[in-house]
Amino acid sequence: MSRGHTRSSFKSNEVIQRSSISITSPDSRVKCIPWKLEVQQIMFATPIGHGAAAPANNVAENAESDVQNEIDEISCNEIDQDGAPTEADIMTVTAELVFNEMPSHLIYISDDYETMTLIDRETLVDLFRPELIRACKDLVSKDKLPDVVRQNLRYAALSHRWLSVGEPTFQEMSVERNHQSTRPGFIKLRKFCQKAREYGCRLAWSDTCCIDKRSSAELDEAIRAMFKWYRNAEICIVFLADSSSISDFPEEVWFQRGWTLQELLAPPRIKFYGSSWEELGRSRNDKEDHSMLQALSQVTGISRQNLLYFSPGLVDVREKMIWASKRRTTRIEDVAYSLIGILNISLSVAYGEGDRAFRRLMEAIMQACREWQILAWAGPHSPFQASTPRSPLAYCAFDEASANILLPDRYIMDRPSKLGDPFFTMTKRGLELEVILEHGKKTQVIRLISDSASFYDVTARCDVTFLPFSHDYLFFVLGSSIDSAYGGWQKVETQKIVTIRTKREVYRQVTTVWL
Template sequence: MDDKYPQRLEEFEQYVMNHIPIRLIRVSDMEFVGRDDMRKHLKPSVPKRDNGGYRPSVHVKYAILSHRWLASGEPTYEEMKAGKAAGPGYEKLTKFCEQVRQHKLEFAWSDTCCIDKSSSTELDESIRSMFRWYRNSRICIVHLAQSETIEDILLDEWTRRGWTLQELLAPLYIKFFNKHWTPMTNDPNDKGEEENTKILRNLEKATHIPRREIYWKFNPGPFKVDERMVWAAERRTTRIEDVAYSLMGIFGVSLQIAYGEGGDRAFCRLIDAIMQAGDASVLNWKGEAARHHTSDAIPRSPKSFMDRRDLKLANGRLEMTMTGLGLRVPLVILPLNLPLGMVKGTGNARITFNCLLYPTIKVDITVDNSSVHGQYQYALGIINYSLVRDRSREVLGIQGKSVGFPLKCRREPERDQSVSSTTKPRATGFETVSDLDQIFGQWRKIRQEGLIEVNFPTTPNDPMFYISRKYLEIVYL
């Protein structure tokens, strides 16, 4: 026994307790096998000696099922444990296990019966771990109950359910079976070695997910949020909170499961967790904001991303923190000027603003034209900027193709002119100011507007222009 054996044993224990499902079905007798049983079963396989520098790993090879649940009759954990499972759902499970045996695997997992849903702790862990369990499976067997041919995939409800999104993306190996449990292709892996297979082309049409995201090993994480949210926008879930919970694995975040909290609150928590990574794509949405208690920067659902603009967002992290005042984010504030002659109207109107720093730049913004615009100050809050050291000072580097939020803040009533500034000065920061004519409220995102792109003039040798750091402000959206 070499001196690395205790380390191997510890790694094995960590793997069993954290990277495989809580329980599996042993397909030889349809009995449950828990993690402790699996640990005892495989512990003798952990190598005690190093065989020439290569240390084989010990993995549990199991198949996992992806399917559309029946309206009723799926086997439960309690029925399986009591040996009383029966009906069409159990028949589907046995057909799945037959395919598992044909793939020469000993263990299988199905979400219908392998989770003890009476245990909130187990349910919480299972939902949080689901993406990882599908990713670590030896193969994912997909049963398309509404399809006979590959063409039928376009109309199969499996492509429009919330949870099946991650069940398509997470596994490295997938095999599709039709309603009669007949393989839909002759390939051992329907994610295939060729990107242009017929089944991948139909999956792309049905799900609107680019083939490269299905074909290549999908990389989960809180980036390309606007693109990935669109994949989920038209999918449905039975429980409204599952709209958010089913996306945790895709974005690489974790939420406490709290059925009953409501879909809006669950989705707000999902967006909040994604925002902590700082990828600005999470801000690229349009429409009504969520009913959040402090912020107007949270979208209502994945559908909010469907009308997003096609923007080239720069790489890099944007500091975003949810606070009691709203989403705290540092933005470069470029004042906008409302053109002369703008009159009050009714309803929403598309109005062209001038940028005060670059008067030739025009910014089109949809605003509430019934408002008295003289009461507001407008600005563009740029998100893709950089801090640049220029000799002895720090300046802001603004890209020629800049992306930002249209913002407005209300002008508060002028202070009482009858009060002498010498007798009633106004304190701001470390200075005493006595000549303020206007006091402005907080910057707010203009309703219905999302991120917009503005092209600033730059030189051929430098795709950026540079302005003073004083234009960088902390705002609460």
């Protein structure tokens, strides 16, 4: 049987210990590879009047005091002059904020709520220039300048489920001024702008009409920066078209859409409105409402901690994939694109690539993430890369046994235990991974049970007596294939993530495989 490309190496177990048991399945072309990595945790601790001057001549003393006061006044004037922002400083800070932290187009709402004008960044800077100069002219220091500018350029963001027809477009908003259309989309937009003004925002952003989708550059920027735009909004106003109360959340389609996941997590302030634009929560910020948070956590499976303090990045990636698995997108590419901001990674946008988008996302994750849990998936693999899953649904293929082993922090006998190889990487050969790989040894220890020859539904059982401190392992079923890129190992598809419980830890030499 072809072994593919393997490289053997032995790692000292003084700090890092790898242990596993390997077996041969009834099918001689399939190997079952358990694997485990235990890292000892090293902790470091660290313990946690002026004297009076002699009296002097009153005249001399007063003269000296006057001189000192004059010097102090001059010094203060110099400090104020040096620290006060100039008009150039004000406009520099404004441009930096508008062009780097705010959407490319915004709706300017008139004081009478009747006029909604779509403006670009250059127009925004010119429009607010006199007001910003007046607001900043009395500042004595440049330190407060960014806060004052941001306060005057507050905007609201709309989160909603698109109508099948009738949403206002960028082109319509560009040519019309008084949008009195009775189309449902325009009615929704006017209601949103009304709520934005109630929150003190004269600027508003809606994804239906504030992105020029004819411009590939603008569309690409919007998808990459959308998480940031929602996070920087003064308030995110959520319109739930299918809800009239919190009890309707389980059936609300908004909670089933892919893009709305980041629209829930990103904003620090959020307000939910029902189908008739009635408030569904009791607070101005629904993330401060205990009942609302409880309902949101139940319907999404996201903890209160993450709802309140979510931080984007490549931490707990598998958990984020499980959140995404409960949602759907119209375009298949959006399964990947809607996770760019949540994972805080860079990924180019190329509509038309289909399933390749999620494969590229997984490759980008594997290049930077060191969490072994992202390798724990089952079900269909990508049609372009057998070592990566086809969609986030693959991360939900676990049972009670594997759910326990996949906990982020597991403690065995009061000893922190980390599983898996954290140094995996995606290469031209495929996924490079270190595992315990043995051929034909200890076959009597484990039995594979399968309902079919394809090992689609496979479990593993250990023929040893259960011990209180027995060890759980996650392992791959690998098979050799002449169809793989290098004629080596491939991950065999299983319906569930496969785990096994053993009597004791076994330390073996590790081998590098490319999947």
